[in-house]
Amino acid sequence: MIAVLVRDLRLSIRSGGGFGLALAFFLIVVTLVPFGVGPEAAVLARIGPGILWVAALLACLLSLDRLFATDAEDGALDLLATAPLPLEGVVAAKALAHWIVTGLPLTLAAPVFGLLYDLPPPVWGWLLGSLALGTPALSVIGAFGAALTVGLKRGGLLLSLLVLPLYVPTLIFGAEAVRRGADGLPAATPLLMLGGITLGAAALLPFAAAAAIRVNLR
Amino acid sequence: MDLTLTELACARGGLPVLAGLTLSVRSGSILVLRGPNGAGKTTLLRTLAGLQPPLAGRFAPGPEAIAYAAHADGLKPTLTVAENLRFWAAVFGTRDIGPALAAFDLGALAHRPAGELSAGQRRRAGLARLLVTGRPVWALDEPTVSLDAAAVSRFGAAVAAHVAAGGVAVIATHIDLGLPARALDLTAFRARAAPLPAAGGFPDEALS
Amino acid sequence: MSIWDYANPRRFMRVSSWLLPWSTALAAVTLAVGLGWGFFFTPDDFRQGSTVKILYLHVPAAMMAINIWVMMLVASMIWLIRRHHVSALAAKAAAPIGLTMTLIALATGAIWGQPMWGTWWAWDPRLTSFLILGLFYLGYIALWEAVENPDTAADLTGVLCLVGSVFALLSRYAVLFWSQGLHQGASLSLDRKENVHDVFWLPLVTCIAGFVLFFVALLLLRTRTEIRARRLKALLARERMA
Numbered sequence: 049m050i051a052v053l054v055r056d057l058r059l060s061i062r063s064g065g066g067f068g069l070a071l072a073f074f075l076i077v078v079t080l081v082p083f084g085v086g087p088e089a090a091v092l093a094r095i096g097p098g099i100l101w102v103a104a105l106l107a108c109l110l111s112l113d114r115l116f117a118t119d120a121e122d123g124a125l126d127l128l129a130t131a132p133l134p135l136e137g138v139v140a141a142k143a144l145a146h147w148i149v150t151g152l153p154l155t156l157a158a159p160v161f162g163l164l165y166d167l168p169p170p171v172w173g174w175l176l177g178s179l180a181l182g183t184p185a186l187s188v189i190g191a192f193g194a195a196l197t198v199g200l201k202r203g204g205l206l207l208s209l210l211v212l213p214l215y216v217p218t219l220i221f222g223a224e225a226v227r228r229g230a231d232g233l234p235a236a237t238p239l240l241m242l243g244g245i246t247l248g249a250a251a252l253l254p255f256a257a258a259a260a261i262r263v264n265l266r
Numbered sequence: 267m268d269l270t271l272t273e274l275a276c277a278r279g280g281l282p283v284l285a286g287l288t289l290s291v292r293s294g295s296i297l298v299l300r301g302p303n304g305a306g307k308t309t310l311l312r313t314l315a316g317l318q319p320p321l322a323g324r325f326a327p328g329p330e331a332i333a334y335a336a337h338a339d340g341l342k343p344t345l346t347v348a349e350n351l352r353f354w355a356a357v358f359g360t361r362d363i364g365p366a367l368a369a370f371d372l373g374a375l376a377h378r379p380a381g382e383l384s385a386g387q388r389r390r391a392g393l394a395r396l397l398v399t400g401r402p403v404w405a406l407d408e409p410t411v412s413l414d415a416a417a418v419s420r421f422g423a424a425v426a427a428h429v430a431a432g433g434v435a436v437i438a439t440h441i442d443l444g445l446p447a448r449a450l451d452l453t454a455f456r457a458r459a460a461p462l463p464a465a466g467g468f469p470d471e472a473l474s
Numbered sequence: 475m476s477i478w479d480y481a482n483p484r485r486f487m488r489v490s491s492w493l494l495p496w497s498t499a500l501a502a503v504t505l506a507v508g509l510g511w512g513f514f515f516t517p518d519d520f521r522q523g524s525t526v527k528i529l530y531l532h533v534p535a536a537m538m539a540i541n542i543w544v545m546m547l548v549a550s551m552i553w554l555i556r557r558h559h560v561s562a563l564a565a566k567a568a569a570p571i572g573l574t575m576t577l578i579a580l581a582t583g584a585i586w587g588q589p590m591w592g593t594w595w596a597w598d599p600r601l602t603s604f605l606i607l608g609l610f611y612l613g614y615i616a617l618w619e620a621v622e623n624p625d626t627a628a629d630l631t632g633v634l635c636l637v638g639s640v641f642a643l644l645s646r647y648a649v650l651f652w653s654q655g656l657h658q659g660a661s662l663s664l665d666r667k668e669n670v671h672d673v674f675w676l677p678l679v680t681c682i683a684g685f686v687l688f689f690v691a692l693l694l695l696r697t698r699t700e701i702r703a704r705r706l707k708a709l710l711a712r713e714r715m716a
Contacts, residue, residue: 050356051353051356051357052357055342055345055353058344058345058349059342059344059345062344062345063344119340121338122338122339122340122341122342123336123337123338123339123340124338124340124341124342125340126315126317126334126336126338126340127334127340127354127395128357129316129317130315130316130317130329130332130333130334131354131357131358132330132357132358132359133357192637196617196630196633196634197617197620199621199626200620200621203620206613206616206617206620209609209612209613209616210613210616210617210634212609213606213609213610213613213638213641213645214637214638214641216606216641216645216648216649217641217644217645217647217648220645220648220649220651220652221648221651224651224652237651238651241648241651245644253637256633256636256637259629259633260629260630260633263626263629263630263633264626264630265317265318266317266318266319266626279623280623280624280625281711281712
């Protein structure tokens with residue numbers, strides 16, 4: 049499993065901009081929103097956390113359709129499925145690699161992007177915490193969606209349709225935690241729910257995803 | 267280790283393709299699968315690899331003893347040949363990739379990214395993976411595609427060495443590898459279409 | 475004889491061909507009685523006026539939207555565990571009906587909400603949950619359409635339905651957490667004190683029964699069509715093979 053993780057990380061570094069691409073997309077979305085809603089600082093500070101969460105979610109979605117598709121095209125997925133590793137472990141390792149390449153850099157960069165929306169420093173902490181707790185769930189849920197659509201010729205759009213509704217609870221609790229934190233309200237409940245979703249998804253979804261991959265390879 | 271198939275039946279896309287395959291491949295021998303396109307060679311090999319469940323029957327040893335190689339090599343273009351092989355060695359729990367590199371004359375190419383290789387060189391790297399799996403039964407689907415004459419004989423030597431060490435090889439190929447092998451024409455085991463089901467009878471009955 | 479015998483497509487076709495006209499007729503009568511009763515023979519609400527009568531479409535449609543998803547979940551589980559093709563095809567056949575029920579609930583809700591709340595749409599927990607439910611239906615239907623091999627499609631949609639159900643429930647509670655609503659409480663509950671008044675209650679229950687029967691009739695019809703389509707596909711494939 050560590051071998052799979054290391055290989056996927058190495059591949060995304062070598063293929064150029066594995067780390068950079070999601071961040072660049074994040075930056076573009078964050079830049080575009082003020083053009084749409086107007087430059088008033090008060091409005092932007094109000095919607096900032098939500099925008100950052102939605103941007104993180106979209107950036108995460110961007111690279112998902114390649115998660116298993118490249119391995120399926122060059123035959124590596126067949127070989128991984130016949131390897132002594134449990135396929136569930138392969139899925140988990142690949143989801144973790146996806147998170148390290150997309151979710152982790154976004155989490156670390158979010159406070160910087162928060163500056164663009166004039167978010168006060170105490171909110172940075174809430175932003176960092178909620179993204180750190182929530183983005184792993186995005187990668188794991190996304191891996192499940194990618195597993196469902198791995199055999200399809202044009203799975204990209206379908207993948208978004210399948211995965212985005214599954215992202216709803218993560219998005220709600222994530223953005224809510226930041227909002228409550230910023231307003232000085234108790235934010236433990238949404239943070240705990242967020243952590244619960246991440247842990248539950250990480251524990252159970254690799255099994256569903258591996259089952260879907262086996263069905264698709266048949 | 268002998269490979270035994272007992273009344274094995276396989277399906278492709280939900281439709282039966284092969285039925286009643288009963289045979290045994292002794293340790294140290296080679297079985298060459300023949301038959302026209304669509305005869306079920308790939309289906310049989312994928313079934314042996316455990317990628318799809320058999321429709322009926324069984325085979326021993328199970329997929330965990332079988333190393334499968336198909337048209338696609340599973341090589342990553344941005345990784346070097348050695349990195350690719352080392353990855354598969356780690357996945358299959360073996361260490362040494364030296365013999366695999368030597369057997370397919372890949373020493374000089376070991377540190378070149380797989381994406382820069384020619385089709386034949388990539389194929390050799392893909393076949394070298396078989397050696398790092400350390401599995402006794404090789405299930406190979408058209409392994410000699412895009413290999414030149416010299417590489418084909420190298421491949422033949424690798425298969426010969428593998429079976430000489432007690433392994434088994436099941437190979438779907440149209441060319442003569444110059445090895446002592448038993449040929450099996452799969453058209454003889456073609457699944458007969460079941461009689462047409464009565465109105466409303468589909469799907470359960472017609473599939474079984 | 476066990477209930478599983480009806481999972482045999484041949485027997486299902488025979489029984490359903492007998493059941494279909496009866497359930498259709500019964501659904502038509504029940505709906506006509508329920509809706510007629512509700513629309514013409516109940517008093518206007520003292521605050522809401524005659525607008526309240528859209529209740530007889532809105533509440534049953536909303537109930538069916540949820541119950542059809544639950545039925546699909548059960549049918550998917552039966553397919554995944556016992557591999558009965560009829561079960562998978564019934565789940566497939568139910569999905570567009572469920573989506574339509576969701577749309578009816580949303581549309582009648584908007585028409586009701588405009589005069590009552592002064593808005594067609596509010597990001598209220600119930601409304602939002604139904605929108606999300608609609609998205610789940612869309613994804614489920616799209617996955618069925620996208621996958622070529624019917625058994626593969628049945629397996630994948632079954633797994634999606636299972637995972638989707640968990641996330642739909644989670645979304646429901648997340649949405650409740652996220653917004654306080656305008657929507658009134660449940661119209662029906664087992665605790666009769668909570669219920670709407672008897673004059674409204676009886677025609678409403680009749681309407682719900684009518685919607686359930688209507689769903690059963692549609693489901694039988696659509697499942698029969700799916701079975702025939704599967705059979706046609708198999709026959710064509712066999713012809714190509716021979």
